[in-house]
Amino acid sequence: MKHKTHTLHTARLKNNCPTCFGTDGLEITFTQEEKETPFFKTPDTAVAEKLYCSTCNNNIYPVNWTEDIERVFDYNKKIAETNKQYLKVKPLFYILIVTAIVLVAAVIYILIPA
Template structure:
């Protein structure tokens, strides 16, 4: 299962390249997080989306002008990603402990038989 976390959202006063409206653009920076029964880990990549609420279109980077690119660079710095290290769940710790006990018991039995 994966979930998306919104890291940063910003409304822009720039002109939309599609409809030329000045108050409909919004940047959204998101990060995907993978959940399994054993661990949780955030993806390293940050997804960004520029959406115009006036004309209801996603504005792709090909259509951005220099002003939008400048504002994008500023807001990208504001989006702080979640840590990407592996977060183990209690089931994983239980399985590790169970494995250690099994190996210890097997070692003990083998040493007592000799």
């Protein structure tokens, strides 16, 4: 099973970094994974977020967030639109279904005497 990661939304923040106190390096990114098998592909329900400071080259974890960062995070989370839940079926799935129907019809035709 393959996993692809799609970036939903990226924003530069003007808040102070809790680590280095710089105001120009914070960037928040919202991502969502998509699972792909030979039969179908579907997006994951969870959205991952990452806050990174390019000034001090650190990930900023939610434990260290200030109230201002949380407020801006909530705003950007509303902006980040998740991919709607869907199930995209691939051609191999249809081939297997048609083959199964033909096999069931053949077995029924052979077992039921005319």
